[in-house]
Amino acid sequence: MVLLQILNSASPVSQMIFFGTIGMLILTIGLIFLIIFHQKKIIRYQMALQQMEFQQQKMLLNASIKLQEEERQRLAADLHDDAGPLLATARLYLNENLVNLDKTTQLQNIYNAKQIIDETIQLIRNISHSLMPPTLKNFGLESAVNDLFQKISGAGTITGSARFHDYKERMPAEKELIVFRIIQELVNNILKHSNSSFIHITQNINGNSFFIRLHHDGKGLTQADFEKLNKSSGGLGLKNIQSRLNVLQGKIFFERDSSQTYYKITIELNLNDEDIKTD
Incomplete structure (x- = not known):
């Protein structure tokens, strides 16, 4: 009542200032609550994302352990x-x-x-x-991949070709073996599932990045397909590929060419002084 009496006796300008102040106060409080709500939402999202990443890492680790156990058996x-x-x-x-x-x-x-x-x-x-394939051990990744693709072409059902542009120096043997096993797994998947008429592989280096690219004209995967399968309970072969890439801190990308005529798989590795050695 007293407040109303004061407002009634106040000038219109004072009343406007008073109500404006109240409005600004309400707006500020509302904004604070909105920020707090948004922050809590971000925190919940980050926690959910961390949980998903943890589950994916757990699945990849289990796949790697299962692969090693299968090889031992x-x-x-x-x-x-x-x-x-x-x-x-x-x-x-x-x-x-x-x-x-x-x-x-x-x-x-x-x-x-x-x-x-x-x-x-x-x-x-x-x-x-x-x-450890002897060609890989004695002559390196390029020779081992060329040997693999010669055997594929020799079967007569699919054309296989490989071209290495920048492999004058070899990686350490254990890393070459991991990359070769990744290529083998990808090629086996293409042979089994894609119904391709050709597989072509290229290699090049751009700065500190080492690239392997596989091209084929059959049924393939996009990056969304790969990530979906990688998070599912199946797709052990793809999980093995991801597990090996994790060891190398590498990346893999699946895409369809803009011409819609073939699929491309890109493997990207970061190189440092320890990754390269002369023959």
């Missing part, structure tokens, strides 16, 4: 199922009773054992090559 199975029986058979031919046999039988047993041992050596060599 495959090697163990090859050694147990193939090399084990071969060596056991060779041992039968070279048992302690060999000295009691006639000379002809002794020579035949030794020959048979040698044949089996040679076969075992070849088996172990093949297993070793699957871990």
